[in-house]
Amino acid sequence: MAVAAAAARVWGSSRGLGQAGLLLxxxxxxxxxxxxxxxxxxxxxxxxxxxxxxxPGASAEFVDKLEFIQPNVISGIPVYRVxxxxxxxxxxxxxxxxxxxxxxxxxxxxxxxxTMDRILYESQRQGRISFYMTNYGEEGTxxxxxxxxxxxxxxxxxxxxxxxxxxxxAKRANANRVVxxxxxxxxxxxxDAHAGFNxxxxxxxxxxxxxxxxxxxxxxxxxxxxxxxxxxxxxxxYGIMSIRVDGNDVFAVYNATKEARRRAVAExxxxxIEAMTYRIGHxxxxxxxxxxxxxxxxxxxxxxxxxxxxxxxxxxSRGWWDDEQxxxxxxxxxxxxxxxxxxxxxxPKPSPSLLFSDVYQEMPAQLRKQQEALARHLQTYGEHYPLxxxxx
Amino acid sequence: xxxxxxxxSALDNSLAKDPTAVIFGEDVAFGGVFRCTVGLRDKYGKDRxxxxxxxxxxxxxxxxxxxxxxxxxxxxxxxxxxxxxAFDQIVNEAAKYRYRSGDLFxxxxxxxxxxxxxxxxxxxxxxxxxxxxxxxxxxxxVVVPRSPFQAKGLLLxxxxxxxxxxxxxxxxxxxxxxxxxxxxxYSIPLSQAEVVQEGSDVTxxxxxxxxxxxxxxxxxxxxxxxxxxEVIDLRTILPWDMDTVCKSVIKxxxxxxxxxxxxxxxxxxxxxxxxxx
Numbered sequence: 001m002a003v004a005a006a007a008a009r010v011w012g013s014s015r016g017l018g019q020a021g022l023l024l025x026x027x028x029x030x031x032x033x034x035x036x037x038x039x040x041x042x043x044x045x046x047x048x049x050x051x052x053x054x055x056p057g058a059s060a061e062f063v064d065k066l067e068f069i070q071p072n073v074i075s076g077i078p079v080y081r082v083x084x085x086x087x088x089x090x091x092x093x094x095x096x097x098x099x100x101x102x103x104x105x106x107x108x109x110x111x112x113x114x115t116m117d118r119i120l121y122e123s124q125r126q127g128r129i130s131f132y133m134t135n136y137g138e139e140g141t142x143x144x145x146x147x148x149x150x151x152x153x154x155x156x157x158x159x160x161x162x163x164x165x166x167x168x169x170a171k172r173a174n175a176n177r178v179v180x181x182x183x184x185x186x187x188x189x190x191x192d193a194h195a196g197f198n199x200x201x202x203x204x205x206x207x208x209x210x211x212x213x214x215x216x217x218x219x220x221x222x223x224x225x226x227x228x229x230x231x232x233x234x235x236x237x238y239g240i241m242s243i244r245v246d247g248n249d250v251f252a253v254y255n256a257t258k259e260a261r262r263r264a265v266a267e268x269x270x271x272x273i274e275a276m277t278y279r280i281g282h283x284x285x286x287x288x289x290x291x292x293x294x295x296x297x298x299x300x301x302x303x304x305x306x307x308x309x310x311x312x313x314x315x316x317s318r319g320w321w322d323d324e325q326x327x328x329x330x331x332x333x334x335x336x337x338x339x340x341x342x343x344x345x346x347x348p349k350p351s352p353s354l355l356f357s358d359v360y361q362e363m364p365a366q367l368r369k370q371q372e373a374l375a376r377h378l379q380t381y382g383e384h385y386p387l388x389x390x391x392x
Numbered sequence: 393x394x395x396x397x398x399x400x401s402a403l404d405n406s407l408a409k410d411p412t413a414v415i416f417g418e419d420v421a422f423g424g425v426f427r428c429t430v431g432l433r434d435k436y437g438k439d440r441x442x443x444x445x446x447x448x449x450x451x452x453x454x455x456x457x458x459x460x461x462x463x464x465x466x467x468x469x470x471x472x473x474x475x476x477x478a479f480d481q482i483v484n485e486a487a488k489y490r491y492r493s494g495d496l497f498x499x500x501x502x503x504x505x506x507x508x509x510x511x512x513x514x515x516x517x518x519x520x521x522x523x524x525x526x527x528x529x530x531x532x533x534v535v536v537p538r539s540p541f542q543a544k545g546l547l548l549x550x551x552x553x554x555x556x557x558x559x560x561x562x563x564x565x566x567x568x569x570x571x572x573x574x575x576x577x578y579s580i581p582l583s584q585a586e587v588v589q590e591g592s593d594v595t596x597x598x599x600x601x602x603x604x605x606x607x608x609x610x611x612x613x614x615x616x617x618x619x620x621x622e623v624i625d626l627r628t629i630l631p632w633d634m635d636t637v638c639k640s641v642i643k644x645x646x647x648x649x650x651x652x653x654x655x656x657x658x659x660x661x662x663x664x665x666x667x668x669x
Contacts, residue, residue, distance in 0.1 A: 154461075159485065161450050162499075165457020165465065172414070172439060172463070192481075195450030202445055203454075358495045359530045361554040364583065364631040367530070 076229035079276055081246035082255060085305050087313025089251075096251055096258075100320050106147060106250055107315060108329065110139035110308050115333040117281070119341060124285040128345065137248070137280030140307030141212045144253025145275075148261055149180060156181040160196030160209070164270075167205035171268055178261045180208040185274075186217025188231045197238040200270035208260045209240075209272045212247060214279035219292040235272035247275030248307040278305070351391040352378065393573040396566040398540035399428040399505070402547040403466065405577040407436045410464050412501075413551075415441045417451055417468030425470060426507055426566050452478035452504060456486050459499035459556070466551060469506040472560055473517040478504075479525070486556040487531030500554035505547070508536065508560035509601050510652055518563075521600070521653040523629045526558055527662060533557040533582055534629040538603040539565070540573050545580030546627065553582060562601040585633035587640065591622035594646040597637060597663060599626040602650050629659055634666055641667050 053062060082094045089095045098106075117134040124132045135142065149155075154170070154177060156163040163181035170177045187193060188211055200207050211231040215222055228234065235242030241263070245252045253275055260271035278301040282289045289298070315321035356363060356371040363371070378385065393401060407413045415429060421443045423430035433441035444451050451467050458465035469475045475482075482504070490498035510519045526534045533555055537543035543561065550557035588603065589610055596606045603625045610621035622640050626632060641647045647667055649660035 159453070159457075161453025161481070162457035162460060162485065164450075165454040165459070166461050167457070168414075168454070169412070169458045169461040169463040172412070173461070191477075192449055192453055195445075195447045195453060198445045198447065199450050199454050203442070358491045360533075360631075361490065361498070361500055365634070366631055 071228055072233075073227070073229050077232045077242070077244045077274075079244050079246050080252050080256060081249045082251040083249050083310055083314060085310060087310045087315075087317065089314075094251075094255065096255055098251075098254075100318075102147070103311070103315065104320065106143050106254075107308070107311050107321065108333075109143045110250070110311065111329065112333045112336070113139050113142070114308060115330070116337045119334070119337050121281075121285065123341065131285055133284045134281040137278050137301055137306065138212055138214055140250040140253055140311075141210075141247040141275045141277055144250040145180065145182075145208075145210055145257040145273075148254050148257035149178065150261075153177050153261070154179045158183055158187065160187075160190075160192050161199060164196050164200045164203070164205050164207055167200065167207035167270075168203055171204070171206055176265060178206050178208060178264050180210055180257075180261075182210045182212065184217060185211060185213040185215075185222060185231055186220065186225055188234075189225060197234070197240060197270070197272070201239045204268045205270055206264040206268050207270045208257065208264055209235075209270060210257070211272070211274045212277060213274055214247075214277045216279050216283070216289075216293070218283045218287060219289070221293075230274055230276075232272060232274035240270050240272045242272040242274070244274045244276060247277030248305050248310060250307055250311050277307075280306075348388075349390045352387075393540050393544075394565075394567050394570045395537075395540045395543055395561065396426050396428045398544040398573045399547060399561060400430060400432070401573065401575060402544040402551070402577075403429060403432060404435070405548065406464065406466065406551050407432065407440060409577070412463035413440070413466065414458065414463065415466045415468065416444050416454070418446055418470045419443060420468050424468065426561075426563065428505075428561075428566075429468070448474050448477040449481050452481040452486065455502050455504065456481060456489065456499045456556075459502035460489070460497055462501065464501045464551065465499075465503070467502065467504045469504060471518050471520075471563075472506040472508040472522050473520040475504075475506055475522060475558075482526070482532060482556075482558070483529045487529050489531075489556075491531060498554070499556050501551075502556040503547075503550045503553075503559060504557070505559045505561060507563035507566070509562045509564060511564045514563075521560070521651065523560060523599075524653055524657055524659045524662075527630045527632075527659050529630075531555070532630065534560070535582060535627065536560045536562070536600040536629060537627065538562070538600055538625050539569050540571050542580060542625075542627070544573055545578050546582070548577055549579040549582050552579065557582075560600065564601055580627075583628045583631045583633055585627055585636040586625045587622060587636065588625050589621070589623040591620040591644065593620045593644055594648060595622045595624060595637070595640040595644045597624045597626055597647065597649045597660075598651065599629065600652075602652060606648075606650055626663075632663070637663060638667055 053060060082089060084090055113135055117136060120129065120132045121134055123129050154166050156179065160181050160183060163179050167179040170179060183193065197209065213230055217225055232242045232244040243256055245256045247253060256273050260273060264271050280298055280302050312321060352374060353371055356367045359367060403415060415432060419425055420429045420441060421433050429441060444454065448469055451469065455465040455467035469478065486499050486502060509521050523534050523536060526532060533553060535546050535550055535557060537546045547559055550559045589607065591610065596610060598606045607623055610623050613619040613621050622644055624637060624640060647664065649663050651658055651660055
């Protein structure tokens, strides 16, 4: 109390300052303060006698030489592959030894996708659809990874943080499911990629982050997208198991995804796979990539390192495929796509009244009024709208 | 109970009844900076009440993902002033999830809670009332309670509601407002305004803390001016109860709306233009 009175004299007699003085002079560890400290978990109260850093934020040794860590971009994380560019297995112990039927399914999926891309790209040029994005050159990333998943696994085509939440819920439900989230090296620059990685690691979620690094985000090359060693190098910064693979090698993609899946579910931790590949086509039907890259560059990838060609060489070297089957399959897959396309083309577009459905689970009064207003408008002015293309 | 205790009670009821329900956000594990989650981690476990990293877009995005699997996600944003990094997730993702998938998927079991409104010493980033930004976004619901009893019932309705909801809690009332609140669960319907006091000369509309201000205004008006005010607590900002407000204005012929948020583009403009239309 005497101490407090002294403080009040030093700091001034006004109530606020007197109180401040009281607080300043209290000894730490005095009963009042100690009780007011919140519970801390996993922190030592008594420093050890060794001269080691005790910071809660990092587990590391001291160093007495000033030296900045040089980011390593000249010789970055190596690229895992199973086949060479001619489709030959390099290290036999990495060969997944998949049965013929399964490998043929890989091949047919990749080529069917390629066929669909060609037909749909053309149809946009003809004005039959409004917009399309092709997958040229990246077929190995899709098929190799998808083949390594279970039918009950959850796939997010983007939405990185939502994927992490879904993985957390799957873990809580003991669902034995992995969540896989696909994104490009451009999307990896978004804040939500950072959020997704950090949450997945801290909350221990069974998720595979699959980054397709295809060299371009529309027209932006990787040299303008990042300065570090790609996306794989970021994983360890979050505490995430990471790997870089040859995305044009469907077996490498398969092996990495398969193992990541097994461990993500068994160990409840995230995995980051960066699949290196090349976007052979334009970004979309609204893009002409000759404006920002050379035709020679594109041709190199198309001719020298294409996932479909590499797998075909593998199949042919085993006698599981030949030119005749190739010809027949091309014809068959074209027919398949054309039939589906024509069937879809015949369907009218959804009714305009559906504009207001599913905004909420139940339609609120305001939206119902808007829906009715639209119906009245179309009654009077319908001739100005292409209503023939829509369901009633 | 006071307001924060009423919130805790609602959260306790939810986690007890729904085994999928989880609560997460910054500092919720030890009880939260406003003590709304005190005791819940000990009672329900660390996998159900847990801290996240400091990242609002992550908190909401993560919550959307949980809700998409069908589990109940109750996300806390530490102050409504910090909800803006999550704006993209709320408006572009949560609000549109059901619509863009043709009802194949939804994140209806997501509720986002945030302390809201002025508190006296909050300054720029601990005082905001951002409801107007969200009122412009179809697909979500926005709710603001005026008292502990209202808060528990409305929060439970938000959690049960099959659409993503934002629940703003007037922070100045956390300790200051005290009333009788049942410990058992109960719900107060969303999108229903409440006529808190009937009157005949003018309709006064407000939500949250401001309801108490205009109640005072109503009694001052009666006493000093002999004016009879009908006081309405809007409660749900989106979708808002047009019928109750319009019915009242038809009766009184005059409308005054009062809110803490900035005047231009504030939610009063939506109400007044609708009423006049």
